[in-house]
Amino acid sequence: MEEADLVIIGAGKAIQNSNPSWSGLSLAKTYLQVHPHTNLVILEAASTLGGVWAQHRLHPGLKSNNMLGTYENSDFPMDEATFGIKTGEHIPGPVIHDYLAKYAERFDITPKIRFQSRVTTVTKNSEDGGWVLSVEDSSPHASESKRLHAHKLVLATGLVSEAFLPAHEGASSFDAPIFHSKDFLQHAETLKTNGRVAILGSAKSAYDAAYAYASAGIPMDWIVRESGHGPCWMAPPYVTPLKRWLEKLIFTRILTWMSPCIWGDADGFGWIRRLLHGNAIGSALANGFWWVLGNDVVSLNGYDKHPETAKLKPWYAPFWSGCNLSIMNYPTDFWELVRSGKVRVHVADITRLSAKTIHLSNGESLPVEALLCATGWRHKPTIKFVPDGLDAELGLPHHSDQPDKLMGKADAEVLSRLPRLRDQPVLNPNLKPLQESKQTPTGHPNRPYLLYHFMVPPAFYKDRSIGFAGAAMTPAHAICLQIQSLWLTAYLDGNLPLDKSEDEVRWETMLHARFLRWRYPGGHGARFPDFVFDSLPYFDLLLGELGLGTRRKGDG
Structure with a gap:
């Protein structure tokens, strides 16, 4: 060997x-x-x-x-x-x-x-x-x-x-390509189709595919699952009224203090975090920062100025969203493609497929030539x-x-030390994970x-x-x-x-993992760092x- x-x-x-x-x-x-x-x-x-x-x-x-x-x-x-x-x-x-x-x-x-x-x-x-x-x-x-x-x-x-590719009833009779966004290059011929194309998903890869099709003149239908987490945050490269470079904000130490963090004392400024997140005045200041950040993105993208762009407005405040965010890096105005009707947004679930047709939970039927699934991993x-x-x-x-007693103990510790996280956002009541088969397989990770x-x-x-x-x-x-x-x-x-x-070590590991569950419920904090x-x-x-x-x- x-x-x-x-x-x-x-x-x-x-x-x-x-x-x-x-x-x-x-x-x-x-x-x-x-x-x-x-x-x-x-x-x-x-x-x-x-x-x-x-x-x-x-x-x-x-x-x-x-x-x-x-x-x-x-x-x-x-x-x-x-x-x-x-x-x-x-x-x-x-x-x-x-x-x-x-x-x-x-x-x-x-x-x-x-x-x-x-x-x-x-x-x-x-x-x-x-x-x-x-x-x-x-x-x-x-x-x-x-x-x-x-x-x-x-x-x-x-x-x-x-890649995660969901199962859909009637997929065998769809008679058109169904592929994951990672295989977009292998299906580049769909950028030259004479019909419509559909995209399922609402993360950055869905935005990329929507822009590629619409800017190539291909009319498309964009399906945002009503049983999902909703669209991701899409920010311009420069945000806040001061027009700061977005990806550099997370390296601006004073701004990191605005986030309650269970390992925050490691930077030597734990006392500042306690002032910001342990009393009403400090919390109001921190909440004000997050409001400015979110409101600036909403205003710059014009979510509320058109009924179609409104469908792509994120469902959770940026404070709770974790890495469920991305940056507008397109050479032309993405939102104009939505406003002009080249991109039609449907907030619904796919109930079944038939011959080159997608049937949605809102009663719509979409005739398409391909279905791109930007459905994650x-x-x-x-x-x-x-x-x-x-x-x-x-x-x-x-x-x-088996119940995990250490998990419950860690939850109590997180909420005791970071009381700001007790006020959790209201999650989508229809939230349901996509499946690769009709039945959730035995041993599905929990x-x-x-x-x-x-x-x-x-x-x-x-x-x-x-x-x-x-x-x-x-x-x-x-x-x-x-x-x-x-x-x-x-x-x-x-x-x-x-x-x-x-x-x-087990305790610290569980404490950090449960912190992320409470800190980023609108992102992936419950599943991974x-x-x-x-x-x-x-x-x-x-x-x-x-x-x-x-x-x-x-x-x-």
Whole structure:
């Protein structure tokens, strides 16, 4: 059996406005700098690196939500001379793919990547504490499946390793393409159809597809599920009356204080947060900030000025929405396509399909030539962990019928320390998750990710043999991955003191997970780490444990 000192699964799996698309690459670069002679292997199921920025995913018009300067690693700038992007421009998908390829070359990562290598099972090696991986090679000259022994293992598959495509009654008789947004490039011929096209979903990928079709002259029907979370927030690049760069607001320390945060004391300003969120005057000031931010976006987008744009107005205030937000990065006015009728919005559920027709819960029937599903991802690794129950030990989403007393204790602690979160928004009473089959499968996950610092399974905290990179969703993805890579490298090497008991680690993990459930009910906080203005104190937490300075601008 082949052996490796460290195996990283994934050379980049991510979504555009959340997890870093270079999680595996960032960790590999950091680990190799510390261990230049280590036997490191990166296993990537796709044929090219980059995750959402892989070549087979670069559909027409795909761009980052970030502008030049906030979507790069600090030690490898995306300079204008090399990549042709200017300040104030959103970065096209092909440029990001090129950047990641050059990054891998620059730090000698490329020779370590084995493309078209899909990990099917992971087994804990009871003899030496390592891990045994079963790997399927899908390259043209592949042999049978291989086994690989990893002394240390990091899963860098992020939160979106496999697309979620819902099942619909009558799909077999639809007689037209039904495809996920990740496969848009493979269905680019639908941009030249003579009929209408439909989109299901209301996140950024749905906006991207709607713009691509409508700007190409293809009339389209956009279906926003009445049983879903509603449309995501779409903000202009510059917000608030002061016209500040949106993605930089989360790095403005004074503004991060406006968010109640269970790990907020890590930035050294816990007393300020307590003043802002522990009394009526402070709460009024913080609430005023969130009102200005949300009202500014509503006003700039003109949601309330037209009946069609009103259908795309988010259902939850930005305070509660987490990373269920994105940025308008289109070259022309998106909202004019909606106002002009080129995009028709329907707030309804799909009840069934028939021949080239979509039937909705509001009684409408839509004749279309294709259905694009911008319906998200399975938020669980597709790898099978052996033996059964190991996924639960690893802190991965799983199903359990047993009550968790620690969960209730953590809920009480969160609401006691952060009373602002007691006043929860009213969720959609018709909320119902999409399904891939008519019956919810046995064992459908009802437990979220439970990883210490969103990286390490509590049950393996002392083991130092396994970690997760990119399992947290934050708009500050590039910086997050650099810091996580430093922390994971120190952790795997034994250079971080493990001075907490397993019970203490389990408690802190559960406390942070339940905080996110209460903090971001309009986002994904109940299922996995999803946070925005809490990013900077999270970085402070990790940097503090590494013994590094957290206030990086002079003495400030």
